[in-house]
Amino acid sequence: xxxxxxxxxxxxxxxxxxxxxxxxxxxxxxxxxxxxxxxxxxxxxxxxxxxxxxxxxxxxxxxxxxxxxxxxxxxxxxxxxxxxxxxxxxxxxxxxxxxxxxxxxxxxxxxxxxxxxxxxxxxxxxxxxxxxxxxxxxxxxxxxxxxxxxxxxxxxxxxxxxxxxxxxxxxxxxxxxxxxxxxxxxxxxxxxxxxxx
Numbered sequence: 001x002x003x004x005x006x007x008x009x010x011x012x013x014x015x016x017x018x019x020x021x022x023x024x025x026x027x028x029x030x031x032x033x034x035x036x037x038x039x040x041x042x043x044x045x046x047x048x049x050x051x052x053x054x055x056x057x058x059x060x061x062x063x064x065x066x067x068x069x070x071x072x073x074x075x076x077x078x079x080x081x082x083x084x085x086x087x088x089x090x091x092x093x094x095x096x097x098x099x100x101x102x103x104x105x106x107x108x109x110x111x112x113x114x115x116x117x118x119x120x121x122x123x124x125x126x127x128x129x130x131x132x133x134x135x136x137x138x139x140x141x142x143x144x145x146x147x148x149x150x151x152x153x154x155x156x157x158x159x160x161x162x163x164x165x166x167x168x169x170x171x172x173x174x175x176x177x178x179x180x181x182x183x184x185x186x187x188x189x190x191x192x193x194x195x196x197x
Contacts, residue, residue, distance in 0.1 A: 037074070040064035059089075078103070092118075112139075122148070137162075151177075170196040 033055035037043040039062045052067040059074030067082045078089040082096040092103035096111045106118035110125045119134040127139035133148040142156045151160040157171040165175040168183040173196065175182065180194035187194070 034058075035063070035065065036060075037063040040079070062089075097124075127153075151175075165194070172197050 031052035031054050032045050033053075035043055035045065035053045035057045037057075037059040039059070043063070051065070052069070053065050053072070054069045056070055057063050057065050057068050057072040059078065061074065062077035062079075063072060063074045064079040065072060066080070068080045068085065068087075070085045072078045072080055072083060072085070072087045074089045076089055077091045078087050078093070080087065080094040083094045083099065085099045087094060087097065087099070088102045090104045092101050092105070093107040093109070094101065095109045097108040097116070098111075098113045100115045100117075101108060101112065102117045104119055105121045106116050106123070108116060108124040112124035112126065112131070113128045115130045115132070116122045116124060116127070117132045121136050122131050122133040123138040124131060124142075125140045127142040127144060129144045131137045131139060131142065131144070131146045135148060136150045136152070137146050137148040138152045139146065139156065140154045142153045142158065144158045146153065146156070146158070146160045147162060149163045151162045151165045153160070153167045155169045155171065156167040156173055158173045160167065160173065160175045160177070160180075162177045164179045165177045166181045167173070167175065170182040170184060175194040176192070178191060179189070180191070181189050182194055182196050185194070185196045
C-alpha cells in the first residue's frame with residue numbers, strides 16, 4: 001500500500017510539473033490539478049503561482065493563483081484573479097468570483113456571482129447572489145440579498161436585511177432594519193421597512 005501511495009504521489013507531481021510547462025490559449029502558462037504553497041512564491045509546482053489550477057489549490061500560510069477551477073483554501077490568505085468554485089481562508093480575495101467565497105474578510109473586486117460570506121467584512125464590485133456578514137457588507141452594484149448589521153450598496157435591487165441599510169440608488173427592492181435609507185426615493189429614510197419599486 002505504501003509503494004502504491006508513493007507511486008501515485010510521484011506520478012501526480014510529474015503530471016503537475018509537466019502541465020505547468022505547457023502553454024494555454026491565453027499565453028499565461030499551463031494548468032495543474034493540484035498546487036501546494038507555503039506562501040505564494042514558494043509552491044509546488046513552482047510555476048503555478050500565476051497559472052491555472054483545475055482542482056485543489058492549498059496553501060499552508062497563503063496561496064495565490066491566476067485562474068482556479070475548483071477549491072482554493074489556506075488558513076490565512078487566498079488570492080485569485082478568477083475563481084470558479086470554492087475559496088476560503090481568513091482573508092479571501094478574488095477579482096472575479098463564481099461560486100462560494102468564505103473567510104473572515106472577503107473581497108471580490110469586480111464580480112461576485114454566488115454566495116459571499118465574511119463575518120467581519122464582505123465586499124464585491126458587481127454582486128449577483130447572497131452577501132452575508134455579521135458586521136459589514138458592501139456592494140457597488142448588487143442584485144440579490146445582503147444580510148449584515150450594516151449593509152451598503154451604491155446601486156441595489158433585492159432585499160437588504162440588517163440593523164442599518166443604505167442604498168444610494170435602489171432600482172427595486174426592500175430594506176428591513178432599524179434604519180433604512182434609499183438615496184433615490186421620495187421617502188429617503190424609514191425605520192423598520194423601506195422599499196422602492
